[in-house]
Amino acid sequence: MCRRADQEARRGQGTPLTNIAPNRPEEGPPITGSAEDDVDLSVYGPEDWVTFVLFWVLAVIVFLQFYTRYVLNDSLAWTEEIARYLLICVTFAGAAMAVRRNTHIHVEFLYVYLPRRLGFVLSTAVDVLRIVFFAVSTWFAWKVTVIMQFQRMVVIDWPMSYIYGIVFVGFLVMTLRAIQVAIRHWRQGGSELTRVAVEGRHQ
Amino acid sequence: MTTVLLLSFLVLLVLGVPVAIALGGASLLYVALEGNSPLLVVVHRMVGGVDSFPLLAIPFFILAGSLMNTSGITERIYAFALALVGWLKGGLGHVNVVGSVIFAGMSGTAVADAGGLGNIEIKAMRDHGYDAEFAVGITGASSTIGPIIPPSLPLVIYGVMANASIGQLFAAGLLPGLFMAGTLMVMVAWYAHTRGFGSDLIFSWRVFGSAWVEIAFVAATGGAAYLLWSHTELPRLLVFALLVGGAFAVNHVFRLRAYLPLLTPLILIGGMTTGIFTPTEAAIAATAYAMVLGVFVYRTLTWRGLIKVSMETAETTAIILLIVAGASIFGYLITTTRVTDDIASFVLSITAEPWAVLLLVNVFLLIVGCFMETIAAITILVPVLLPLMDKIGVDPVHFGLIMVLNLMIGLLTPPVGLVLYVLARVANISFERATRACLPFLIPLIGTLLLVTYWSDMVLLLPRIFYR
Numbered sequence: 001m002c003r004r005a006d007q008e009a010r011r012g013q014g015t016p017l018t019n020i021a022p023n024r025p026e027e028g029p030p031i032t033g034s035a036e037d038d039v040d041l042s043v044y045g046p047e048d049w050v051t052f053v054l055f056w057v058l059a060v061i062v063f064l065q066f067y068t069r070y071v072l073n074d075s076l077a078w079t080e081e082i083a084r085y086l087l088i089c090v091t092f093a094g095a096a097m098a099v100r101r102n103t104h105i106h107v108e109f110l111y112v113y114l115p116r117r118l119g120f121v122l123s124t125a126v127d128v129l130r131i132v133f134f135a136v137s138t139w140f141a142w143k144v145t146v147i148m149q150f151q152r153m154v155v156i157d158w159p160m161s162y163i164y165g166i167v168f169v170g171f172l173v174m175t176l177r178a179i180q181v182a183i184r185h186w187r188q189g190g191s192e193l194t195r196v197a198v199e200g201r202h203q
Numbered sequence: 204m205t206t207v208l209l210l211s212f213l214v215l216l217v218l219g220v221p222v223a224i225a226l227g228g229a230s231l232l233y234v235a236l237e238g239n240s241p242l243l244v245v246v247h248r249m250v251g252g253v254d255s256f257p258l259l260a261i262p263f264f265i266l267a268g269s270l271m272n273t274s275g276i277t278e279r280i281y282a283f284a285l286a287l288v289g290w291l292k293g294g295l296g297h298v299n300v301v302g303s304v305i306f307a308g309m310s311g312t313a314v315a316d317a318g319g320l321g322n323i324e325i326k327a328m329r330d331h332g333y334d335a336e337f338a339v340g341i342t343g344a345s346s347t348i349g350p351i352i353p354p355s356l357p358l359v360i361y362g363v364m365a366n367a368s369i370g371q372l373f374a375a376g377l378l379p380g381l382f383m384a385g386t387l388m389v390m391v392a393w394y395a396h397t398r399g400f401g402s403d404l405i406f407s408w409r410v411f412g413s414a415w416v417e418i419a420f421v422a423a424t425g426g427a428a429y430l431l432w433s434h435t436e437l438p439r440l441l442v443f444a445l446l447v448g449g450a451f452a453v454n455h456v457f458r459l460r461a462y463l464p465l466l467t468p469l470i471l472i473g474g475m476t477t478g479i480f481t482p483t484e485a486a487i488a489a490t491a492y493a494m495v496l497g498v499f500v501y502r503t504l505t506w507r508g509l510i511k512v513s514m515e516t517a518e519t520t521a522i523i524l525l526i527v528a529g530a531s532i533f534g535y536l537i538t539t540t541r542v543t544d545d546i547a548s549f550v551l552s553i554t555a556e557p558w559a560v561l562l563l564v565n566v567f568l569l570i571v572g573c574f575m576e577t578i579a580a581i582t583i584l585v586p587v588l589l590p591l592m593d594k595i596g597v598d599p600v601h602f603g604l605i606m607v608l609n610l611m612i613g614l615l616t617p618p619v620g621l622v623l624y625v626l627a628r629v630a631n632i633s634f635e636r637a638t639r640a641c642l643p644f645l646i647p648l649i650g651t652l653l654l655v656t657y658w659s660d661m662v663l664l665l666p667r668i669f670y671r
Contacts, residue, residue: 039507048514055262055517062259062487070484071443084254090262091253091528094521095223097514104221104522105576109618111219126219133228140243144250147243167250193219 051093058086078155092170100177111193123193127182134175141168205542208233222579226529252531262520263486268310269512272319274497274504276464283461286414293395294403295328300387303345307352308468316346317625336640339626344644347611352380357607364585367599371666374476386647421465530582547591557595572613601659615641
């Protein structure tokens, strides 16, 4: 949870701060965006770019729906259904991205009150439980995908297994990334959870 | 058996397992032990929980808010609010509240408000010699207006979970949001009076008038849009072209500073509360509009900036929706096991008076808000509390406002107060100091909460007018 707060704060700090001159109100604050040219794109992994593409395809389709309905007054029938399916894809692909970056929302106040060693034991248990959940879900997502081969979408004649296939891949990547993150935590001797214990507060 | 479901969820949650996984994991365990349905029902339900058209509003409300922050629109709103109320005593405090109200009409989360506008405001207030406590307190309190005034992510999630009309929820939030802003401005005025704050701008008719000129243009545009859309038979493409062309022409000719950004709340709130746009359509329209402003009009949005903002949006969307996915199987299980009915009868056995039940629920939600993130709390608690509200005859739309306002106050309370973390970082003070700074500002917020809880007419007035 504190991770997200960090990001928000940092995002804010990227914005040039506005200074106002008290006695010359007519000039007002300088208006500049945080058009960051120093954005580092190398922090993004392959699943992030997949999510990125899915997200923008989704945006274009939802916009198309809006445009055809309001402006042309004749909405495209397939846009709503495909948009809903793409949202599912963005969710499970993006969830993999969030596993790698370890940004899924969790509750961490318990660790403030725990001794360091116990905290490490429990945070390792959390890492293991996470892997188990993702692995089990991967397996069942695969089973649903197999069943859904014969279920067709409503407007377009495609099998529903396309969607569940992406959910399956999403869970698979989540499992692999969770293992990777768990190994990193083990080597570092702690995770974001135990860091809370060390610092004694959430910041 | 249901004890397994609830207990395993709580244990996983407190251990620090991500909320979405705690919900899904407890459900998996329950279904496995119960043995009545195949385990793949868990994954199937999780996917089904995200398969909803209203949820599509979420990514685009987030994206629109972030684009406004990165393309300098936030600064324009700040400058506008400064011209409008900066000359009052305790000026920047008022600017803070007014800016938040306007930004609330464009963005759906309190954290975006605190991280974007709050950042500018705190810096300016510190530069003008306000103490850090006052700056952080008023910024934190005013950022909680964001999700009360539409658009609002928490209200979208509530609407989806409670099967309530999101349009009505949005209409319901408008008056309480403005009331909150009013109480906060009274609070600022009181501070300014007792502490002898001066004004931050020398009053000049030219500056004050310029703000009103912008408001007049916005109102005129709104009127023109309404007339063209509802009272003429012109083809929609032409109406659309006329409005967009007209707005940009006005902006170009009169060189207005905040006119185009100020149109966003007009389009969003006006369109959604009157039911012209669905929230999803309004969200995509706002996104497209913010991109046009950032890329073509103000030219402050770069490719790399856009990629970064999209990545963050996609990630946040996935984080929120995975919780919704987990909550949909979890909520389904606790509803089918009828444990929610047991909880409702238990509460009603303590007291059956609606006002007392509401008081209990409010206290409970405030405590939950201290420990839990907003979206997670809504998704988990809606299936639990809604049957109870149904039994004492509280409208689901009314309860949505009560719940979200409670959880917004939770953003300002330790140990888990997301807005506090952001502001402590922005103002470079300790978390404890930020907590103490926000404490006095909880009084007007809790006052509003009481009013929202016990005066349902204030909340339901606009939905009744717009959705007869």
